[in-house]
Amino acid sequence: xxxxxxxxxxxxxxxxxxALMAAIEETEExxxxxxxxxxxxxxxxxxxxxxxxxxxxxxxxxxxxxRQSMPNEGRRYFLMAEDAECDxxxxxxxxxxxxxxxxxxxxxxxxxxxxxxxxxxxxxxxxEFNGQVFEPADEVSQKKARITIAIDYEKTGFTKDNxxxxxxxxxxxxxxxxxxxGKTVIENPSLSGLMFRYPEFNxxxxxxxxxxxxxxxxxxxxxxxxxxxxxxxxxxxxxxMFTKKEDPDKRILPLFTDIQAxxxxxxxxxxxxxxxxxxxxxLEAAKFIEKDGFDVALNPSGPVSVGLPSKAATELARLAxxxxxxxxVNKETINDGSKVVVGVPRPGQETDDMRAALINYCRxxxxxxxAGLLYMIREGKPSYLVIIDAPKGKxxxxxxxxxxxxKPHLKTIKKVDFSxxxxxxxxxxxxxxxxxxxxx
Numbered sequence: 001x002x003x004x005x006x007x008x009x010x011x012x013x014x015x016x017x018x019a020l021m022a023a024i025e026e027t028e029e030x031x032x033x034x035x036x037x038x039x040x041x042x043x044x045x046x047x048x049x050x051x052x053x054x055x056x057x058x059x060x061x062x063x064x065x066x067r068q069s070m071p072n073e074g075r076r077y078f079l080m081a082e083d084a085e086c087d088x089x090x091x092x093x094x095x096x097x098x099x100x101x102x103x104x105x106x107x108x109x110x111x112x113x114x115x116x117x118x119x120x121x122x123x124x125x126x127x128e129f130n131g132q133v134f135e136p137a138d139e140v141s142q143k144k145a146r147i148t149i150a151i152d153y154e155k156t157g158f159t160k161d162n163x164x165x166x167x168x169x170x171x172x173x174x175x176x177x178x179x180x181x182g183k184t185v186i187e188n189p190s191l192s193g194l195m196f197r198y199p200e201f202n203x204x205x206x207x208x209x210x211x212x213x214x215x216x217x218x219x220x221x222x223x224x225x226x227x228x229x230x231x232x233x234x235x236x237x238x239x240x241m242f243t244k245k246e247d248p249d250k251r252i253l254p255l256f257t258d259i260q261a262x263x264x265x266x267x268x269x270x271x272x273x274x275x276x277x278x279x280x281x282x283l284e285a286a287k288f289i290e291k292d293g294f295d296v297a298l299n300p301s302g303p304v305s306v307g308l309p310s311k312a313a314t315e316l317a318r319l320a321x322x323x324x325x326x327x328x329v330n331k332e333t334i335n336d337g338s339k340v341v342v343g344v345p346r347p348g349q350e351t352d353d354m355r356a357a358l359i360n361y362c363r364x365x366x367x368x369x370x371a372g373l374l375y376m377i378r379e380g381k382p383s384y385l386v387i388i389d390a391p392k393g394k395x396x397x398x399x400x401x402x403x404x405x406x407k408p409h410l411k412t413i414k415k416v417d418f419s420x421x422x423x424x425x426x427x428x429x430x431x432x433x434x435x436x437x438x439x440x
Contacts, residue, residue, distance in 0.1 A: 072108060076260070077101025078171045078193035079147065084164035088153045092124060093164045096146045100196045100303070103147065103172070104139040111149060112169045112190035114210045115434050116217070116347040117355065119156060120174075124148040157359040162435030167210045169193030173258075176219075186279060188218045188257040195257070195304045211306075215298070216282050216316055217346055220255040221262050223275040237276055241294070252295040252307075255285065264301040286317030342385060342426065344434060345375040353409040354384060354416075355437050361405040362438040367394055371438040372431060376417060383415035387427050395420055 083096040103109070107123045127134035129144035137145075149170060151163050173189040191214035194207070201207040224237040241251045256262040262277070289296060289310075296308040308316065345351040355373050362368045370389035375382065386406070390398055399418045406416050421427045 072104070072172045075102050075104075075107075076172055077103050078169060078173070078189075078196055079103070079145070080193050080197045081164050081166055081168045081170065083166070084168075086151065086158075086160035086163045088160050091151055091153060093149050093151045094146055095149060095164055095168075095170055097144070097170075098197070099140050099143065099145050099147075100193075101172070102139055102141040103145070107172060109149065109170055109172055110174055110189065111151075111164065112171065112193070113435075114165045114167050114190075116190075116213075116344050116351070117437075118175050118189075118347070118352075119151075121149045121151065124150055157362070157438040158435075159439050162439070165435060167194065167207055186219055186221050186258060188214065188220070190214050191218055191298075192257050192261075195298065195306055198304055198306050212316060213344070216319060218255075218257070219279060219281045220257065220285065220298075221259065222253070222255060222278045222280055222285070223262070223265075224278045225275055237278060239278065239288070240275055242300070244295075250295060250310075251292070252297050252300070253285065253289065253313075254300045255280075255282075255296060255298050257299055261299040261301070261303070264299070264303070266301070282316070289313045290317040341377040342374050342430070345373055345384065350409060350411050350413070354406055357405045357409055358386060358402070359438045361402055362388075365398065365401065366440075367391060367398060368438070369440055370421065370431075370436045372427075372434070372436045374430070378417075381415075382413055383417050384410075384413055385417045385419065387419050387421055387424055387431075389421045392420060392422065 078100045079095065079097040081095045081097055084093055086093045103123060103126065105123055105126050109121055109123055111119045111121055113119070125148040126137050126140050127146040127148075128137040128140045129135075129146070134146050140147075147170065149164075151158060153159065153163065156163070169190045169192075171189045171193050173187055173192070175189065176184050176187045191211070194211050194214060197207070198211070223240040225240055226237060239253065241253055244250045244252065254265065256265070285296075288294065293310040293314060295310050296313040298306040298308075345354070351373070358371055358373055362371050368388050368390045372387045374385040374387060376385040377383075384406070386402055388395075388398060388402075395418070402418060403416065410416065419427075421431075
């Protein structure tokens with residue numbers, strides 16, 4: 001084999017040296033260019049990292065600024081009232097329960113009473129339970145506490161005996177309101193607060209009554225997938241369900257109380273096709289539940305989940321179909337002898353306006369000692385029912401005045417009826433469970 005075949009330079013002397021030097025210089029040039037390119041790439045990466053860091057800091061600053069601008073710095077928390085003491089002379093109420101989240105003194109909060117009425121208020125003091133006694137604190141998280149809230153007894157018409165009924169909820173979450181897009185934000189503050197205590201109180205009949213009333217009156221988020229188009233090009237959505245491991249044939253309908261609870265169900269968001277979200281009242285969902293016998297799971301991924309077997313879900317669905325308010329009903333007779341169904345009015349702006357008008361009228365007329373606003377169905381027709389504790393013989397004048405005060409606020413329900421407490425056989429039992437809206 002020749003040197004040529006072995007690719008050895010066939011050069012001698014200076015020519016060989018020059019060839020070697022040229023090869024070395026060429027290699028050094030390539031290495032220098034590679035180093036410069038790498039340095040440039042490193043510099044670009046460093047610059048990109050710097051820009052990214054700045055953008056992240058700017059985003060954090062914006063988020064923090066937004067958080068600081070939100071009520072209570074955007075903190076969400078709930079406390080279900082296990083016990084409460086009220087002081088009318090100080091316009092205060094002292095509510096005991098377990099705080100889920102972090103609450104602080106001076107927070108703006110809402111009191112959701114178990115009759116469906118919501119009242120905005122403020123935390124005046126926080127006392128943290130150390131296992132033996134309550135001690136003053138600036139804030140409390142995830143533990144038992146006693147919080148002092150402001151109550152304007154005169155303005156609300158509450159008394160020390162009914163201002164904060166057991167199983168009411170104090171929370172930083174405000175009632176559902178319309179967002180900037182014109183859509184109402186889905187929140188179920190009272191239900192969410194009750195659900196946190198479900199493991200401890202699910203055998204308590206009074207607690208379960210309030211829980212189911214809130215479920216039936218609730219509006220929920222349900223994930224759905226696109227199932228093609230209907231005639232006319234409108235999208236057809238199919239509700240997303242899941243099955244039990246022990247019974248794959250059993251389908252469960254998930255209902256989410258709010259967007260935070262929905263996002264905890266991460267597995268539905270892991271696929272390539274992101275789901276849509278359908279908003280349904282329990283009354284609307286009841287049609288599917290009763291028809292197909294689904295089980296129901298409220299917030300299946302927490303923070304606390306409540307499951308309803310198909311039988312219980314169907315019973316609730318039937319109740320929802322029977323009376324739109326979803327209230328626990330009492331079948332009784334009023335003085336005219338006709339059969340009626342009465343219960344707590346459905347929560348909402350109309351009901352709030354009706355209550356406010358009722359309380360304002362009662363304050364201006366000392367003949368009325370107590371008054372309550374109820375929902376009634378007589379012969380399948382809904383109406384409001386106002387029960388008043390007043391002297392017999394003066395009811396005609398009082399009814400006329402009340403009708404004039406309430407009529408401007410009648411919207412979805414067009415009629416209001418009246419009765420004296422003394423002539424409503426169910427009134428004593430009803431108001432033993434549901435406090436009067438007005439009392440002196």
